[in-house]
Amino acid sequence: MRTSHLGQACAAAIERALKFDAPQTIAFGTGRVLRACADEQFILHCPQHKIESLVGNIAENGEATRYDVAVHVADRVKAQHYPMPTPVIAASNSEREVWQQQQHISRIHSLAEQADISFVGIGNLGSVSPLYKDGFIGDDELAILADSGACEEIISWIFNEEGALIKCNINERVTSFKLKATPEKPVIGVAAGDNKFKAIRGALRSKFLNGLITTKRTASALLGN
Structure with missing residues (x-):
């Protein structure tokens, strides 16, 4: 399945959430695949809903x-629309604290906690990582992450292959919203590929x-078939 096809599948899931008459808060991560989802989205009129970003822009x-x-x-x-008007990665831990203490940022994080459904991309790490290719981390940081066992990122939080957050700079x-383990509301990952x-x-x-939106090939590999 090409990115456009994965985008169509994700767009259909988003549309189902948008069709609720009752107000919904729908939160999004970022990335190329999710952007493809947005590009596939039908034009609708949903002023009752809130669309919220989980990651800095x-x-x-x-x-x-x-x-x-x-x-x-x-x-x-x-x-x-509720954007996250912060740097994706702050210059320092103390700068991140300053950003997150801002009242409007605190409200965005509170809104994210109340999201009825969230859609996030899953990024791999290395020279093809969006964090690296888009200039959010440099060569030295990439090397340090590789040495620490980093494998993937979700809304810029770095995990190892076992799914544990790693200790790293x-x-x-x-500055992204920190996802919670075993969430009560749907948090859907969108990704595919060997x-x-x-x-x-x-x-x-x-x-x-x-939850996961992926391809049959990737799903089969994950299930060990």
Whole structure:
């Protein structure tokens, strides 16, 4: 399944959530696959819903990320939009604390805790990692992550292959909403591909997700078939 096909499958799941008459809060991570989901989204009119971002939208140089999914979904469905106006990764732990103590950021995190459903991408690490390719981490940080056993990231939080958050400088500086293990509401991962197998398996082991949109090939590999 190509990215566009995975995007169509995810867009259909998002549309089901949007069709509720009662107000819904729908939260999004970021990334290329989720952006493909947004591009596949039908034009709707859903002013009763809140579309919320789980991850910062500013790069180190001040540029807004091209893969802020929440803003694109909200625009297509005419819903209320709540971005996370922070750097993806703060310059230091103390700077992250300053950002997260801001009242408007605290409200975004509170809104994320109340989300009725969340959609997040699963990123692998290495030279093809979006965090690296998009300039959020450099060569030195990438090497340190490799040495620490880092395997994957979910909304920029770094995990190992067993699904455990690793102790690293990135996790001390990331401003994203911190997902909770065994969530009560749906938290759906969206990813596929042989190159992401270990990352997806680690994400499922983390128990931060309770759903997955993927391909038949990837699902079969995860089940050991």
